[in-house]
Amino acid sequence: MDHLIADFLHELQVERGLAENTLKGYAQDLKTFQAFLQTRSIATVSAVDQLVILDFLATEKAAGRARNTMTRMVTTLRRFFKYLMQNDQIVADPMAEIKTPKRSHPLPAVLTIAEVDQLLAAPDTHDKYGIRDRTILEVLYATGLRVSELVHLKLADLHLEMGLIQTIGKGNKERIIPIGDVAIDWIDRYLQTSRPQLLKDRHSEWLFLNHHGAGLSRQSVWIKIQRYVAAAGIKKHVTPHTLRHSFATHILENGADLRIVQELLGHSDISTTQIYTHISKKRLTSVYNQTHPRA
Structure with a gap:
Protein backbone atom coordinates (compact mmCIF):
# COMPACT_ATOMS: atom_id res chain seq x y z
CA MET A 1 0.00 0.00 0.00
CA ASN A 87 -7.14 4.28 -11.18
CA ASP A 88 -8.47 0.72 -11.53
CA GLN A 89 -6.75 -0.53 -8.37
CA ILE A 90 -9.99 -1.98 -6.95
CA VAL A 91 -13.24 -3.17 -8.53
CA ALA A 92 -15.63 -2.16 -5.73
CA ASP A 93 -15.60 0.82 -3.35
CA PRO A 94 -15.84 -0.36 0.28
CA MET A 95 -16.80 3.18 1.35
CA ALA A 96 -19.91 3.31 -0.85
CA GLU A 97 -22.35 2.53 1.99
CA ILE A 98 -20.37 4.09 4.83
CA LYS A 99 -21.97 7.24 6.24
CA THR A 100 -19.84 10.14 7.40
CA PRO A 101 -20.54 11.04 11.05
CA LYS A 102 -21.59 14.65 11.58
CA ARG A 103 -18.96 16.99 12.91
CA SER A 104 -19.39 18.59 16.30
CA HIS A 105 -19.04 22.36 16.27
CA PRO A 106 -18.03 23.59 19.71
CA LEU A 107 -17.76 27.35 19.91
CA PRO A 108 -14.10 28.39 19.89
CA ALA A 109 -12.62 30.35 22.79
CA VAL A 110 -12.62 34.11 22.28
CA LEU A 111 -10.75 36.73 24.26
CA THR A 112 -12.46 39.88 25.48
CA ILE A 113 -10.99 43.17 24.32
CA ALA A 114 -9.54 43.65 27.81
CA GLU A 115 -7.88 40.22 27.63
CA VAL A 116 -6.46 41.03 24.20
CA ASP A 117 -4.96 44.22 25.65
CA GLN A 118 -3.43 42.20 28.50
CA LEU A 119 -1.95 39.67 26.09
CA LEU A 120 -0.53 42.29 23.73
CA ALA A 121 1.12 44.07 26.64
CA ALA A 122 2.76 40.87 27.99
CA PRO A 123 6.03 40.87 25.94
CA ASP A 124 8.91 42.91 27.36
CA THR A 125 9.56 45.36 24.54
CA HIS A 126 12.90 46.49 25.93
CA ASP A 127 14.71 43.76 23.98
CA LYS A 128 14.72 42.48 20.41
CA TYR A 129 12.68 39.36 21.20
CA GLY A 130 9.99 41.25 23.04
CA ILE A 131 9.59 43.73 20.17
CA ARG A 132 9.36 40.84 17.69
CA ASP A 133 6.80 38.98 19.81
CA ARG A 134 4.68 42.07 20.42
CA THR A 135 4.66 42.64 16.67
CA ILE A 136 3.59 39.03 16.07
CA LEU A 137 0.67 39.38 18.49
CA GLU A 138 -0.36 42.73 17.01
CA VAL A 139 -0.32 41.33 13.46
CA LEU A 140 -2.29 38.21 14.41
CA TYR A 141 -5.02 40.25 16.10
CA ALA A 142 -5.04 43.01 13.46
CA THR A 143 -5.43 40.66 10.48
CA GLY A 144 -6.91 37.34 11.65
CA LEU A 145 -4.08 35.47 9.92
CA ARG A 146 -3.65 31.76 10.52
CA VAL A 147 -0.35 31.02 12.27
CA SER A 148 0.86 29.14 9.16
CA GLU A 149 0.19 32.29 7.11
CA LEU A 150 1.99 34.45 9.68
CA VAL A 151 5.21 32.43 9.69
CA HIS A 152 5.27 32.43 5.88
CA LEU A 153 4.94 36.21 5.57
CA LYS A 154 7.74 37.66 3.46
CA LEU A 155 9.02 41.22 3.31
CA ALA A 156 7.61 41.40 -0.21
CA ASP A 157 4.13 40.69 1.19
CA LEU A 158 4.06 43.98 3.09
CA HIS A 159 2.38 46.98 1.47
CA LEU A 160 2.34 49.13 4.57
CA GLU A 161 2.14 52.44 2.70
CA MET A 162 -1.29 51.26 1.48
CA GLY A 163 -2.22 49.62 4.80
CA LEU A 164 -2.29 46.14 3.24
CA ILE A 165 -0.56 42.77 3.43
CA GLN A 166 -0.95 39.78 1.13
CA THR A 167 -0.88 36.13 2.05
CA ILE A 168 -1.37 32.67 0.58
CA GLY A 169 -4.03 30.75 2.49
CA LYS A 170 -5.57 27.31 2.27
CA GLY A 171 -5.73 25.85 -1.21
CA ASN A 172 -2.98 28.26 -2.33
CA LYS A 173 -5.52 31.09 -2.48
CA GLU A 174 -4.04 34.56 -2.33
CA ARG A 175 -5.84 37.30 -0.44
CA ILE A 176 -5.19 40.93 0.42
CA ILE A 177 -5.87 41.99 4.01
CA PRO A 178 -6.07 45.48 5.52
CA ILE A 179 -3.86 46.06 8.56
CA GLY A 180 -4.36 48.81 11.13
CA ASP A 181 -2.07 51.68 12.05
CA VAL A 182 -1.09 50.23 15.44
CA ALA A 183 0.12 46.96 13.91
CA ILE A 184 1.90 48.90 11.13
CA ASP A 185 3.74 50.99 13.74
CA TRP A 186 4.93 47.82 15.48
CA ILE A 187 6.05 46.27 12.18
CA ASP A 188 8.04 49.43 11.41
CA ARG A 189 9.63 49.36 14.87
CA TYR A 190 10.49 45.67 14.49
CA LEU A 191 11.99 46.20 11.01
CA GLN A 192 14.13 49.09 12.21
CA THR A 193 15.35 47.56 15.48
CA SER A 194 14.85 43.86 16.21
CA ARG A 195 14.99 42.30 12.77
CA PRO A 196 18.45 43.65 11.83
CA GLN A 197 19.78 42.35 15.18
CA LEU A 198 18.29 38.91 14.56
CA LEU A 199 19.42 38.85 10.94
CA LYS A 200 22.99 40.08 11.65
CA ASP A 201 24.96 39.73 8.39
CA ARG A 202 22.66 37.12 6.86
CA HIS A 203 19.88 37.47 4.31
CA SER A 204 16.30 36.23 4.68
CA GLU A 205 13.05 36.90 2.83
CA TRP A 206 10.93 35.98 5.88
CA LEU A 207 9.41 38.75 7.97
CA PHE A 208 9.63 37.11 11.39
CA LEU A 209 12.96 35.54 12.38
CA ASN A 210 14.27 33.36 15.20
CA HIS A 211 17.55 33.87 17.06
CA HIS A 212 19.44 32.14 14.23
CA GLY A 213 18.11 34.63 11.68
CA ALA A 214 15.89 31.94 10.08
CA GLY A 215 12.10 31.88 9.76
CA LEU A 216 9.95 30.99 12.77
CA SER A 217 8.01 27.73 12.98
CA ARG A 218 4.32 27.39 13.85
CA GLN A 219 5.28 25.49 17.00
CA SER A 220 7.57 28.25 18.24
CA VAL A 221 4.81 30.86 17.85
CA TRP A 222 2.41 28.56 19.74
CA ILE A 223 4.91 28.17 22.61
CA LYS A 224 5.50 31.92 22.80
CA ILE A 225 1.79 32.66 23.00
CA GLN A 226 1.34 30.11 25.79
CA ARG A 227 4.08 31.85 27.75
CA TYR A 228 2.53 35.30 27.30
CA VAL A 229 -0.96 34.03 28.16
CA ALA A 230 0.42 32.77 31.48
CA ALA A 231 2.28 36.05 32.07
CA ALA A 232 -0.91 38.02 31.39
CA GLY A 233 -2.85 35.94 33.92
CA ILE A 234 -5.42 34.80 31.33
CA LYS A 235 -7.08 31.55 32.42
CA LYS A 236 -8.61 30.57 29.08
CA HIS A 237 -7.06 28.00 26.74
CA VAL A 238 -5.44 30.27 24.16
CA THR A 239 -3.71 29.29 20.92
CA PRO A 240 -2.64 31.40 17.92
CA HIS A 241 -6.05 30.59 16.41
CA THR A 242 -7.76 32.20 19.42
CA LEU A 243 -6.53 35.59 18.18
CA ARG A 244 -8.06 34.80 14.79
CA HIS A 245 -11.37 33.93 16.47
CA SER A 246 -11.18 37.09 18.57
CA PHE A 247 -10.43 39.23 15.50
CA ALA A 248 -13.50 37.89 13.67
CA THR A 249 -15.82 38.13 16.66
CA HIS A 250 -14.82 41.67 17.61
CA ILE A 251 -15.23 43.14 14.13
CA LEU A 252 -18.61 41.40 13.76
CA GLU A 253 -19.74 42.82 17.09
CA ASN A 254 -18.75 46.25 15.86
CA GLY A 255 -20.90 46.04 12.75
CA ALA A 256 -18.82 44.28 10.07
CA ASP A 257 -20.75 42.45 7.36
CA LEU A 258 -20.47 38.65 7.46
CA ARG A 259 -19.34 38.53 3.81
CA ILE A 260 -16.52 40.96 4.58
CA VAL A 261 -15.40 38.79 7.49
CA GLN A 262 -15.48 35.77 5.18
CA GLU A 263 -13.15 37.56 2.76
CA LEU A 264 -10.80 38.70 5.51
CA LEU A 265 -10.51 35.20 6.96
CA GLY A 266 -10.18 33.51 3.58
CA HIS A 267 -13.11 31.13 4.11
CA SER A 268 -14.31 29.47 0.92
CA ASP A 269 -17.74 28.75 2.46
CA ILE A 270 -19.84 31.36 4.30
CA SER A 271 -21.12 28.63 6.66
CA THR A 272 -17.65 28.42 8.19
CA THR A 273 -17.79 32.13 9.00
CA GLN A 274 -21.28 31.93 10.49
CA ILE A 275 -19.97 30.30 13.66
CA TYR A 276 -18.81 33.76 14.73
CA THR A 277 -22.39 35.04 14.73
CA HIS A 278 -23.19 32.31 17.29
CA ILE A 279 -20.27 33.45 19.43
CA SER A 280 -21.52 37.04 19.31
CA LYS A 281 -25.03 35.97 20.35
CA LYS A 282 -23.61 33.88 23.18
CA ARG A 283 -21.59 36.83 24.46
CA LEU A 284 -24.62 39.13 24.05
CA THR A 285 -26.64 36.81 26.29
CA SER A 286 -23.81 36.62 28.81
CA VAL A 287 -23.53 40.42 29.04
CA TYR A 288 -27.31 40.75 29.36
CA ASN A 289 -27.45 38.21 32.18
CA GLN A 290 -24.66 39.97 34.03
CA THR A 291 -25.99 43.51 33.68
CA HIS A 292 -29.81 43.51 33.54
CA PRO A 293 -31.36 43.86 37.03
CA ARG A 294 -34.09 41.31 36.26
CA ALA A 295 -32.03 38.88 34.17
Whole structure:
Protein backbone atom coordinates (compact mmCIF):
# COMPACT_ATOMS: atom_id res chain seq x y z
CA MET A 1 0.00 0.00 0.00
CA ASP A 2 2.91 2.36 0.51
CA HIS A 3 3.23 3.40 -3.13
CA LEU A 4 -0.56 3.77 -3.51
CA ILE A 5 -0.72 6.08 -0.52
CA ALA A 6 2.27 8.06 -1.79
CA ASP A 7 0.67 8.45 -5.24
CA PHE A 8 -2.65 9.49 -3.67
CA LEU A 9 -1.02 12.17 -1.49
CA HIS A 10 1.00 13.40 -4.46
CA GLU A 11 -2.17 13.89 -6.50
CA LEU A 12 -3.82 15.80 -3.65
CA GLN A 13 -0.81 18.07 -3.38
CA VAL A 14 -0.10 18.69 -7.05
CA GLU A 15 -3.50 18.52 -8.73
CA ARG A 16 -5.83 19.57 -5.90
CA GLY A 17 -3.47 22.02 -4.18
CA LEU A 18 -4.37 20.93 -0.66
CA ALA A 19 -2.63 22.65 2.25
CA GLU A 20 0.35 21.00 3.91
CA ASN A 21 -1.48 20.49 7.22
CA THR A 22 -4.42 18.82 5.44
CA LEU A 23 -2.03 16.47 3.65
CA LYS A 24 -0.38 15.59 6.95
CA GLY A 25 -3.79 14.71 8.38
CA TYR A 26 -4.58 12.44 5.43
CA ALA A 27 -1.17 10.80 5.69
CA GLN A 28 -1.61 10.11 9.40
CA ASP A 29 -5.10 8.67 8.91
CA LEU A 30 -3.88 6.32 6.18
CA LYS A 31 -0.90 5.29 8.31
CA THR A 32 -3.30 4.40 11.12
CA PHE A 33 -5.52 2.47 8.70
CA GLN A 34 -2.53 0.62 7.25
CA ALA A 35 -1.39 -0.39 10.75
CA PHE A 36 -4.89 -1.70 11.47
CA LEU A 37 -4.86 -3.80 8.28
CA GLN A 38 -1.59 -5.36 9.40
CA THR A 39 -3.21 -6.45 12.67
CA ARG A 40 -5.88 -8.21 10.59
CA SER A 41 -3.29 -9.74 8.21
CA ILE A 42 -4.76 -7.86 5.23
CA ALA A 43 -1.98 -7.21 2.75
CA THR A 44 -3.75 -5.64 -0.26
CA VAL A 45 -6.36 -2.92 -0.77
CA SER A 46 -8.40 -5.27 -2.94
CA ALA A 47 -9.06 -7.37 0.17
CA VAL A 48 -10.67 -4.42 2.00
CA ASP A 49 -14.48 -4.55 2.05
CA GLN A 50 -17.20 -2.74 3.96
CA LEU A 51 -16.88 -5.05 6.98
CA VAL A 52 -13.17 -4.27 7.27
CA ILE A 53 -13.94 -0.55 7.18
CA LEU A 54 -16.62 -0.91 9.87
CA ASP A 55 -14.24 -2.98 12.00
CA PHE A 56 -11.57 -0.27 11.67
CA LEU A 57 -13.96 2.55 12.59
CA ALA A 58 -15.32 0.60 15.57
CA THR A 59 -11.76 -0.01 16.77
CA GLU A 60 -10.87 3.67 16.49
CA LYS A 61 -14.06 4.74 18.26
CA ALA A 62 -13.37 2.26 21.09
CA ALA A 63 -9.90 3.83 21.41
CA GLY A 64 -11.57 7.11 22.31
CA ARG A 65 -11.16 9.03 19.06
CA ALA A 66 -13.03 12.35 19.02
CA ARG A 67 -16.02 12.69 16.70
CA ASN A 68 -14.26 15.21 14.46
CA THR A 69 -11.26 12.86 14.17
CA MET A 70 -13.59 10.03 13.14
CA THR A 71 -15.24 12.31 10.58
CA ARG A 72 -11.87 13.21 9.10
CA MET A 73 -10.85 9.53 8.95
CA VAL A 74 -14.00 8.63 7.02
CA THR A 75 -13.38 11.54 4.63
CA THR A 76 -9.78 10.41 4.12
CA LEU A 77 -10.77 6.82 3.39
CA ARG A 78 -13.59 7.93 1.09
CA ARG A 79 -11.20 10.02 -1.02
CA PHE A 80 -8.52 7.32 -0.97
CA PHE A 81 -10.78 4.53 -2.19
CA LYS A 82 -12.39 6.82 -4.77
CA TYR A 83 -8.87 7.48 -6.07
CA LEU A 84 -8.19 3.72 -6.19
CA MET A 85 -11.42 3.12 -8.12
CA GLN A 86 -10.57 5.84 -10.65
CA ASN A 87 -7.14 4.28 -11.18
CA ASP A 88 -8.47 0.72 -11.53
CA GLN A 89 -6.75 -0.53 -8.37
CA ILE A 90 -9.99 -1.98 -6.95
CA VAL A 91 -13.24 -3.17 -8.53
CA ALA A 92 -15.63 -2.16 -5.73
CA ASP A 93 -15.60 0.82 -3.35
CA PRO A 94 -15.84 -0.36 0.28
CA MET A 95 -16.80 3.18 1.35
CA ALA A 96 -19.91 3.31 -0.85
CA GLU A 97 -22.35 2.53 1.99
CA ILE A 98 -20.37 4.09 4.83
CA LYS A 99 -21.97 7.24 6.24
CA THR A 100 -19.84 10.14 7.40
CA PRO A 101 -20.54 11.04 11.05
CA LYS A 102 -21.59 14.65 11.58
CA ARG A 103 -18.96 16.99 12.91
CA SER A 104 -19.39 18.59 16.30
CA HIS A 105 -19.04 22.36 16.27
CA PRO A 106 -18.03 23.59 19.71
CA LEU A 107 -17.76 27.35 19.91
CA PRO A 108 -14.10 28.39 19.89
CA ALA A 109 -12.62 30.35 22.79
CA VAL A 110 -12.62 34.11 22.28
CA LEU A 111 -10.75 36.73 24.26
CA THR A 112 -12.46 39.88 25.48
CA ILE A 113 -10.99 43.17 24.32
CA ALA A 114 -9.54 43.65 27.81
CA GLU A 115 -7.88 40.22 27.63
CA VAL A 116 -6.46 41.03 24.20
CA ASP A 117 -4.96 44.22 25.65
CA GLN A 118 -3.43 42.20 28.50
CA LEU A 119 -1.95 39.67 26.09
CA LEU A 120 -0.53 42.29 23.73
CA ALA A 121 1.12 44.07 26.64
CA ALA A 122 2.76 40.87 27.99
CA PRO A 123 6.03 40.87 25.94
CA ASP A 124 8.91 42.91 27.36
CA THR A 125 9.56 45.36 24.54
CA HIS A 126 12.90 46.49 25.93
CA ASP A 127 14.71 43.76 23.98
CA LYS A 128 14.72 42.48 20.41
CA TYR A 129 12.68 39.36 21.20
CA GLY A 130 9.99 41.25 23.04
CA ILE A 131 9.59 43.73 20.17
CA ARG A 132 9.36 40.84 17.69
CA ASP A 133 6.80 38.98 19.81
CA ARG A 134 4.68 42.07 20.42
CA THR A 135 4.66 42.64 16.67
CA ILE A 136 3.59 39.03 16.07
CA LEU A 137 0.67 39.38 18.49
CA GLU A 138 -0.36 42.73 17.01
CA VAL A 139 -0.32 41.33 13.46
CA LEU A 140 -2.29 38.21 14.41
CA TYR A 141 -5.02 40.25 16.10
CA ALA A 142 -5.04 43.01 13.46
CA THR A 143 -5.43 40.66 10.48
CA GLY A 144 -6.91 37.34 11.65
CA LEU A 145 -4.08 35.47 9.92
CA ARG A 146 -3.65 31.76 10.52
CA VAL A 147 -0.35 31.02 12.27
CA SER A 148 0.86 29.14 9.16
CA GLU A 149 0.19 32.29 7.11
CA LEU A 150 1.99 34.45 9.68
CA VAL A 151 5.21 32.43 9.69
CA HIS A 152 5.27 32.43 5.88
CA LEU A 153 4.94 36.21 5.57
CA LYS A 154 7.74 37.66 3.46
CA LEU A 155 9.02 41.22 3.31
CA ALA A 156 7.61 41.40 -0.21
CA ASP A 157 4.13 40.69 1.19
CA LEU A 158 4.06 43.98 3.09
CA HIS A 159 2.38 46.98 1.47
CA LEU A 160 2.34 49.13 4.57
CA GLU A 161 2.14 52.44 2.70
CA MET A 162 -1.29 51.26 1.48
CA GLY A 163 -2.22 49.62 4.80
CA LEU A 164 -2.29 46.14 3.24
CA ILE A 165 -0.56 42.77 3.43
CA GLN A 166 -0.95 39.78 1.13
CA THR A 167 -0.88 36.13 2.05
CA ILE A 168 -1.37 32.67 0.58
CA GLY A 169 -4.03 30.75 2.49
CA LYS A 170 -5.57 27.31 2.27
CA GLY A 171 -5.73 25.85 -1.21
CA ASN A 172 -2.98 28.26 -2.33
CA LYS A 173 -5.52 31.09 -2.48
CA GLU A 174 -4.04 34.56 -2.33
CA ARG A 175 -5.84 37.30 -0.44
CA ILE A 176 -5.19 40.93 0.42
CA ILE A 177 -5.87 41.99 4.01
CA PRO A 178 -6.07 45.48 5.52
CA ILE A 179 -3.86 46.06 8.56
CA GLY A 180 -4.36 48.81 11.13
CA ASP A 181 -2.07 51.68 12.05
CA VAL A 182 -1.09 50.23 15.44
CA ALA A 183 0.12 46.96 13.91
CA ILE A 184 1.90 48.90 11.13
CA ASP A 185 3.74 50.99 13.74
CA TRP A 186 4.93 47.82 15.48
CA ILE A 187 6.05 46.27 12.18
CA ASP A 188 8.04 49.43 11.41
CA ARG A 189 9.63 49.36 14.87
CA TYR A 190 10.49 45.67 14.49
CA LEU A 191 11.99 46.20 11.01
CA GLN A 192 14.13 49.09 12.21
CA THR A 193 15.35 47.56 15.48
CA SER A 194 14.85 43.86 16.21
CA ARG A 195 14.99 42.30 12.77
CA PRO A 196 18.45 43.65 11.83
CA GLN A 197 19.78 42.35 15.18
CA LEU A 198 18.29 38.91 14.56
CA LEU A 199 19.42 38.85 10.94
CA LYS A 200 22.99 40.08 11.65
CA ASP A 201 24.96 39.73 8.39
CA ARG A 202 22.66 37.12 6.86
CA HIS A 203 19.88 37.47 4.31
CA SER A 204 16.30 36.23 4.68
CA GLU A 205 13.05 36.90 2.83
CA TRP A 206 10.93 35.98 5.88
CA LEU A 207 9.41 38.75 7.97
CA PHE A 208 9.63 37.11 11.39
CA LEU A 209 12.96 35.54 12.38
CA ASN A 210 14.27 33.36 15.20
CA HIS A 211 17.55 33.87 17.06
CA HIS A 212 19.44 32.14 14.23
CA GLY A 213 18.11 34.63 11.68
CA ALA A 214 15.89 31.94 10.08
CA GLY A 215 12.10 31.88 9.76
CA LEU A 216 9.95 30.99 12.77
CA SER A 217 8.01 27.73 12.98
CA ARG A 218 4.32 27.39 13.85
CA GLN A 219 5.28 25.49 17.00
CA SER A 220 7.57 28.25 18.24
CA VAL A 221 4.81 30.86 17.85
CA TRP A 222 2.41 28.56 19.74
CA ILE A 223 4.91 28.17 22.61
CA LYS A 224 5.50 31.92 22.80
CA ILE A 225 1.79 32.66 23.00
CA GLN A 226 1.34 30.11 25.79
CA ARG A 227 4.08 31.85 27.75
CA TYR A 228 2.53 35.30 27.30
CA VAL A 229 -0.96 34.03 28.16
CA ALA A 230 0.42 32.77 31.48
CA ALA A 231 2.28 36.05 32.07
CA ALA A 232 -0.91 38.02 31.39
CA GLY A 233 -2.85 35.94 33.92
CA ILE A 234 -5.42 34.80 31.33
CA LYS A 235 -7.08 31.55 32.42
CA LYS A 236 -8.61 30.57 29.08
CA HIS A 237 -7.06 28.00 26.74
CA VAL A 238 -5.44 30.27 24.16
CA THR A 239 -3.71 29.29 20.92
CA PRO A 240 -2.64 31.40 17.92
CA HIS A 241 -6.05 30.59 16.41
CA THR A 242 -7.76 32.20 19.42
CA LEU A 243 -6.53 35.59 18.18
CA ARG A 244 -8.06 34.80 14.79
CA HIS A 245 -11.37 33.93 16.47
CA SER A 246 -11.18 37.09 18.57
CA PHE A 247 -10.43 39.23 15.50
CA ALA A 248 -13.50 37.89 13.67
CA THR A 249 -15.82 38.13 16.66
CA HIS A 250 -14.82 41.67 17.61
CA ILE A 251 -15.23 43.14 14.13
CA LEU A 252 -18.61 41.40 13.76
CA GLU A 253 -19.74 42.82 17.09
CA ASN A 254 -18.75 46.25 15.86
CA GLY A 255 -20.90 46.04 12.75
CA ALA A 256 -18.82 44.28 10.07
CA ASP A 257 -20.75 42.45 7.36
CA LEU A 258 -20.47 38.65 7.46
CA ARG A 259 -19.34 38.53 3.81
CA ILE A 260 -16.52 40.96 4.58
CA VAL A 261 -15.40 38.79 7.49
CA GLN A 262 -15.48 35.77 5.18
CA GLU A 263 -13.15 37.56 2.76
CA LEU A 264 -10.80 38.70 5.51
CA LEU A 265 -10.51 35.20 6.96
CA GLY A 266 -10.18 33.51 3.58
CA HIS A 267 -13.11 31.13 4.11
CA SER A 268 -14.31 29.47 0.92
CA ASP A 269 -17.74 28.75 2.46
CA ILE A 270 -19.84 31.36 4.30
CA SER A 271 -21.12 28.63 6.66
CA THR A 272 -17.65 28.42 8.19
CA THR A 273 -17.79 32.13 9.00
CA GLN A 274 -21.28 31.93 10.49
CA ILE A 275 -19.97 30.30 13.66
CA TYR A 276 -18.81 33.76 14.73
CA THR A 277 -22.39 35.04 14.73
CA HIS A 278 -23.19 32.31 17.29
CA ILE A 279 -20.27 33.45 19.43
CA SER A 280 -21.52 37.04 19.31
CA LYS A 281 -25.03 35.97 20.35
CA LYS A 282 -23.61 33.88 23.18
CA ARG A 283 -21.59 36.83 24.46
CA LEU A 284 -24.62 39.13 24.05
CA THR A 285 -26.64 36.81 26.29
CA SER A 286 -23.81 36.62 28.81
CA VAL A 287 -23.53 40.42 29.04
CA TYR A 288 -27.31 40.75 29.36
CA ASN A 289 -27.45 38.21 32.18
CA GLN A 290 -24.66 39.97 34.03
CA THR A 291 -25.99 43.51 33.68
CA HIS A 292 -29.81 43.51 33.54
CA PRO A 293 -31.36 43.86 37.03
CA ARG A 294 -34.09 41.31 36.26
CA ALA A 295 -32.03 38.88 34.17
